[in-house]
Amino acid sequence: MIEETRFRQTMGHFATGVAVAATRLPDGSFVGLTCNSLASVSLDPPLVLFCVDHQATSRAALLESGAFSLSLLARDDEALSRRFAAAVPDLRFEGLALREAVTGSPILASALAWLDCSLWKTVEAGDHTVIFGRVEAGGFREDGDPLVYFRGRYGTLSP
Ligand SMILES: Cc1cc2nc3c(=O)[nH]c(=O)nc-3n(C[C@H](O)[C@H](O)[C@H](O)COP(=O)(O)O)c2cc1C
Structure with a gap:
């Protein structure tokens, strides 16, 4: 079985975008974390997934x-x-411009694109939970370049 550091480094060669997954708590406060495990899964119904570490405080x-x-x-x-x-975690949303999605989840106003999801299914996978969302709404800016993560560093690309 591959050693963990080598696995991380190898997967680091798969360039990804970067997203913030977020939700609203019953008391109205927000919780969110950076993730790059996001993937599109299905068109009918429209599904996406991302994976959250069992250790992440946002998981619950x-x-x-x-x-x-x-x-x-x-x-x-x-x-x-x-x-x-x-x-x-408590300070992550401080001072940020936000929009509220239909589900009540917060969307970062500066985002290049956004998805509003209802929780569809979860699957335990090793030390992560795979969270599937059914996409209720989404949108994007017509301009702007993405934040890219590659080999543990940030970059961008322009079409
Ligand atoms: C570019 C990038 C991508 C990340 N992707 C994930 C991810 O897909 N899943 C995950 O659980 N953590 C991911 N992390 C790590 C979490 O963002 C980080 O552990 C965070 O502190 C978790 O917050 P929490 O413990 O408050 O939930 C990523 C971090 C970075 C910088």
């Missing part, structure tokens, strides 16, 4: 709320990616 809220948003980050949002991966 994402599973319990029954809904979540995915804000797909733009090239200028590296600081947001770092904030939602490292900062104290």
